[in-house]
Amino acid sequence: MAEQPGAHGRTGATSSPTAPASPTNEASTDASLNARVKTPHRRPWAWIAVAAVAVVAVVIGIIAIVNRPATQQAGRRDTVTIGLKLAPTNLDIRNQSGSALDQILIGNVYEGLVARDENNQVVPALAASWEESADGLTYTFHLNEGMSFSNGDELNADDVVWSIQELVGKQYHDASSLTNFGSITAVDPNTVELRLSAPNSNLLWTLAGRCGLVFDQDAEYDMKTEAIGSGPYLVSEFRANDSITLKANPNYWGEHRAATETVVVRYFTDDNAAVNALASGDVQVLAPISENLAGQFADDPDHYTVQAGDGTDKYVLAFNGAGEHTSDPRIRQAIRYAIDHEELIASRGGADAPLGGPIPSLDPGYEDLTDLYPHDVDKALELMAEAGYGPDNPLTLRLEYSNTYGTDLGDQLRSQLAQIGIDLQVEVVEFSTWLQDVYTNKDYDLSLVDHNESHDFYQWADPEYYYNYDNPEVQSLYAQALAATDDAARDDLLRQAARMVSEDAPADWLFNYRITTAWVNGVEGFPVNLNQTQLPLWNLAYESE
């Protein structure tokens, strides 16, 4: 076969000359020759198909036997697997932003001076009690006795002082929220004194977050891949963007001793994969579960529990205060009147709560402001007409948001705003691009983001923030609220400021996202409220039936 064939490898030369040597002609030799050739099975494919089916059946059978759910005895499990959504890329809670780290590390691995409970109130943690001076400038914290880190090192006032001095000195993440910080000193091994240059009514709350975390000053470890804290759990394995394995900390000092020896946290980017994991029993808890996919579990109350919890996630549709068109208050107000919040919420499954202003129900200063801008298309049309636009003469605006929120919201807003003569160009981009365009360069008309942080009203009092919202009255009210030494007075000032912000319509608050959590019956102690920003797991246990 080594010879080069000619352009037409003529078969005619060797085959019977009587046959026309057309290449498409098949078995051109005469019938008797054909008949004498050893004819193999006429239909080998049929046999192959039968064999293949048989092999597949056997393989499936074997796999089914290997994979059959191990017959677990009823009783307390020593491993519980939970499914979450946003995965941390590293464990460096001092440098890396993102609530994924707060969620899994604070209260489980690292502990702060104080903590937050599931109603967003400050409760004791490393500090058993504290006093605030009458002028609101000095806080004295009395630490618990006999505390230690997971590596066995003692935890005392020196570690607390060192941690907070490092935070301020190196300006770690969130350090800027420790407003009016003056100094911190150790009075004795169990007492710490923190002084402020001016009152800060948010101080305790801030210390319950990243700012109050206490690290071991004598331990040397790579904070990106390891974590040494004083909490009930320690990180035994961490796979970036995939999973974290927590094991009970044998050196734990306090009352929140881990109820379950091992907790495996798996992160799912795909909502369907997450739901399949819960259905197949690979995870026992899923938070959040997409409300639209939760139905199959809600319909099966004998085996699953589905519950929505309160949170501080605010879906903020910001209007650029310095934008060419969005600086016109009539246009901003028109947009707020034109948005049908009920429709948005219903299409997401109906668990979310309407939100009329910048402060959600779990934060101080909350007030129901949803009646300020009720859904009113006629009013919106009027305002647009005043501004010189209408359905016949549409105004083109650009909405830029990150692809983590999906495309549905953009489509819905586009069609709702089309009714009042706004041609909304929706650009769904990567988060990094959004950070660059909107957050850093403030180059946008409309932006949508889920501001999930609690106590974040400062955004509206900072004219440099990407909203480009500058109202001196709001700034002054917020400053007074921070300086207030009485909680009731602070809440009242915040309430006034929030109302003022909402009236100015620098943004529309689409809804307060409420996290839906689903778990297998028998699971106890999984927090339902606020579980995307803090997820204390010490009480989590699974007793199978």
Added chain:
Amino acid sequence: MRFVLRRLLLFVVALLAISVAVFAMLRVLPGDVAAVMAGVNSPPERVAQLRAELGLDRPLAVQYLDWCANLLHGDLGASMLTGRSVSEQVGVRASITFPLITLGLLVALVIGIPLGCAATLARGHRARAAYRLVSIVGGAIPALWSGMLLILLFGRGVGLIGVLPSQGFPAAGWGAPVQALTSLVLPALSVGIIVGAGLMRYTRSALGELAASGYIEMAMSCGMTRTQAVRQVGLRLAMPQMVSVVGLTFAEMITGVMVIENLFALPGLGTGLVTDVGNRDLIAVQGELFMLAAFFLLIGLLVDLAHRALDPRLKASIGGNEVSA
């Protein structure tokens, strides 16, 4: 020998060009890793501070040369975000993606080549039309859809015959070989069906060409039946062409299976690359793309070498110059 040397030289030049291109492209993308680390609650000073810590404020040429210098020592650097070495990170992810592709390709070969042969041999309009329909439908199904369908059929806990795990990779990795393998069965099937349809088309057209060129008839006139001729002569002649197709398909699948990896929650190379690009983790992306490119080139090289080994006509040609058969 000269041929191999020439290819190797080309290999090095291509790798250099790719590293410059990747580096330049990544700097053009908006946003950077410092901004991602700082998030939405940090003042601009914090971003600037992080940029300085990560060395992003140095001149571009210095950053590039720095990276190249490390590369010469075989060090792809450490990811800016995870702090782990890029080669280790790629290794972990490749230990999922490569077995997945290999299995998928096996499925594809088992489906594609016999069906391709059968399609060539089919007589009669109906049979031919049926095979064409199979290849078109198979090729037109989106991988995502076939994957979901397979999950609904076989996914444990959700499927009709729920026997196979439908998401995740065992925590022990290949330390638990049976679980690891079974967790790849459904993803490999969903990839394999689609790639198999493609291979079926290639097989049929390659064999069809050969049949038209007369080799088959020659073999038949020597006493083989048509079936024997296609299988023994046709397939062997089509081999070099098939090897290139399979090689390229393999390379394409590395990133092509990303959708499937996502659907089955497998932390593979494709998902890793997308996450790293999203985070603007430049060192990691650079390292990953560089390794992928090197791998692509390597496959190309292997395919060429395999070609020469499988097709004696290429060796026999004078002076080692390539001759188109």
